Amino acid sequence: MSATAVRTRPHLVLETVIVLGVSLGKSAVYSVLNIIDRLTYQVPLSQQTSTMNSSVTPDRPWLDLAYQLANNLLPFCMPFLAIYLLWRVWPPRANPWRAIGLDGRRIRRDIAWGTGIALLILGPALGFYLLARHLGINTTIVMADLNAAWWTIPMYCLAAFQNGFLEEVVMIGYLTTRWRQSGWNPAAAIVVSALIRGSYHLYQGFGGFLSNLVFGLLLGWLYHRTKRLWPLIIAHTVIDIAAFVGYALLAGVVDWL
Numbered sequence: 001m002s003a004t005a006v007r008t009r010p011h012l013v014l015e016t017v018i019v020l021g022v023s024l025g026k027s028a029v030y031s032v033l034n035i036i037d038r039l040t041y042q043v044p045l046s047q048q049t050s051t052m053n054s055s056v057t058p059d060r061p062w063l064d065l066a067y068q069l070a071n072n073l074l075p076f077c078m079p080f081l082a083i084y085l086l087w088r089v090w091p092p093r094a095n096p097w098r099a100i101g102l103d104g105r106r107i108r109r110d111i112a113w114g115t116g117i118a119l120l121i122l123g124p125a126l127g128f129y130l131l132a133r134h135l136g137i138n139t140t141i142v143m144a145d146l147n148a149a150w151w152t153i154p155m156y157c158l159a160a161f162q163n164g165f166l167e168e169v170v171m172i173g174y175l176t177t178r179w180r181q182s183g184w185n186p187a188a189a190i191v192v193s194a195l196i197r198g199s200y201h202l203y204q205g206f207g208g209f210l211s212n213l214v215f216g217l218l219l220g221w222l223y224h225r226t227k228r229l230w231p232l233i234i235a236h237t238v239i240d241i242a243a244f245v246g247y248a249l250l251a252g253v254v255d256w257l
Contacts, residue, residue: 009182015085016178020196023078024170028199035202038139046136050204053159053244054145061149068146068155072162079169092177100173101229114234117222121235122242125211130256132207139205143247156244164236171197172219173229190220 020026038045056067083096092099132138146152171193179189194216201208219232251257 012090012178012182015089016175019078019082019085019170019174024167024200025196028196028202031200031202035205038203038205044136045139045205046133048139049142050139050208051142051145053143053156055147058147061147064147065149065151065155068151068159072155072158075162075166079166079174082170082174086174086177090181092181100169100177101223101227102169102173106228107230110228110230111234113226113228113231115238117231117235118238118242121215121218122239125215125239128211129207132205132210135207137205138207141204141208142251144244144251146248152248153245156248157241160240160244161233161237163240164233167197168219168229168232168236171216172223172232176220176223186224190217190224193220 017025020028038048041048055064057063083100083102086092086096086099095103097103098105129138129141133140144156146155175193176186176189179192180186194213197216198209198213201212219235223229223232247257
């Protein structure tokens with residue numbers, strides 16, 4: 001091992017800390033504070049609500065659309081920053097897109113794998129959420145709370161893709177690549193990444209933490225085996241589209257949501 005590599009390794013770990021500090025790591029910190037707030041509030045956790053995809057200015061749909069576009073487009077800067085860092089700072093042997101499995105060589109297979117993964121996860125994920133809420137360890141999650149407009153469903157789909165792209169590029173593709181370059185054991189990288197993923201979902205309750213911890217472990221393992229990131233992004237996107245759009249369509253029809 002060269003002296004340059006030895007000196008660079010700690011810098012790569014510091015780089016990941018900084019990237020997390022301005023992205024999902026920051027969300028994890030606020031989520032931990034949020035669950036402390038919820039647990040010390042006079043209302044039990046099971047009687048509290050977590051709202052996602054809510055309108056900002058419901059009385060002015062045109063301005064609300066602008067807010068939603070900003071909320072769902074600006075976060076793309078973080079995964080592109082991570083890819084840029086992989087390209088400019090101690091890059092892997094292949095170009096960064098191919099190195100983390102974001103190239104288009106196997107796009108049809110990636111779509112098929114991603115959709116299959118999503119279909120396998122959707123049922124157990126919904127069942128675990130309902131169980132966690134029944135046990136009193138999770139809030140009631142309002143997945144979709146946008147005012148009805150022509151752009152509502154497309155915005156849910158954009159939010160779903162943004163979530164999938166941001167989380168899988170940063171938490172799986174970028175972090176595991178950097179930690180592998182820093183000499184980490186792959187299993188340790190997968191576990192730490194999954195723990196961070198679970199942490200920034202703590203605002204939903206302990207059910208959200210546990211389900212996303214397991215989700216992160218599964219995706220980390222799949223990535224370690226396949227080195228393909230697109231199937232994970234597609235699976236995450238499909239799951240979120242089903243959650244957001246499904247909730248919007250069914251919330252007023254069924255009472256168990």
